[in-house]
Amino acid sequence: MLAAKEFRLTKLVAASPFRTREEREREREEKREAVLLAAVRMFNARGYHATSLDDVAASLGISKPTIYHYLGNKEQVLVECVNRGLAMLRTAADEAADASGTGFDRLRAFLCRYAQINMDDFGRCVILTNDEVLSMDSATRFRARKREIDAVVRALIAEGIADGSIAPVDVRFASFALAGALNWPARWHDPDGTLTPEQVAEKLVDVVMNGMAPR
Template sequence: MGNNIGGINRIGKTHNMIKKVKLLKPALGREEKRQLKLDAILRHAAAAFMEKGYYKTSLDDIARLHKVTKPTLYYYIRNKEDILIKCEAVASQRINGLLDDVTALDDNGFAQLKKFIEGYVEIVTDDIIRCHIRHRGQREDPAAREASLKMHREIEHRVREIIGRGVADGSLRPCNPTIIAILLFDALNGISAWYREEGDLNHEELVAQVLLIVTEGVKNKA
């Protein structure tokens, strides 16, 4: 169950190709239009947060990026923190979707872990996910804070289970699944902070190196 915000950034292009956008609009229901705009706002906000950080980015900045004024944002979001919460919802869906796919696989723990790593490196490229990884934890509202921690624990727990399964079925070497899951997660999440698709390092090489260290380690036994 992948991602409900796939083609949002194609809106810009549509806008360039067709002058009277009005002709196109009625094709979409109000609720869908609203959802689309919300997603666009989230993308703009996430990009800004990644560049300047949450606190150094004002709502006016985000509004400017979206070419509206600040109060308009409040039609789509409850408050500034709500942006992070909504980003988290998207992130949760995508990551848990990946985990659904991976655990549905009829294969041993190692194979599942491998698939997870490949998928996660893909996911971590998205600005909204990046934003969530970087700003996870900063919740003013205690309830939101708790929810955030819970969702993070759940994901970590699912990864831990994959590793545990691998140890049980013999495809993974005996280890402490809790620690290994956290270490792996931190390394993967770290990728979101430095990896850019436009750069000279391609996806395959990156995945290959992650898999190298996770599966074989770096010590030479020859």
């Protein structure tokens, strides 16, 4: 069995319709991910309540029970989507915490990444999902994970104030203002537009870091 798989891996034979256990598991994963991607795009475009799993299934050319074969229920579909977005944010936050440089520079770098994630399919979903649509349980976990990200922003601001690279602003309100400014693209950014998420992020972060007042 192992020999057969090794042989096939050498690509000496055409792709076989017979799958090994790993291949089947990988395919299952791929299908699950495809369902989530199709779902998150429709959730983002039309809203969670306005999107039926029949619609999602149709967009993939499958039927609703197939979705239920891969995911427990509609809420779990949404939860998996926001979890992917939250995971990206978490990674970015961890990198910011480990980075070196002034508070200002580290905050700036993190915010750029944060804004970019908010223009990703799964990242947008984190912003567009209101916790009222979730069950109490999921909503609690969701809020907790968002709070973790916010805590990192506040820590970075505080560090910047401590090292003198950031003006002595009100940390709480600064984090609210930054979050709002950088979450907003989740609602207006057009992925087909001329500007890439990187460019949009850069420009927004410039404005919010420097403010309006001439210096």
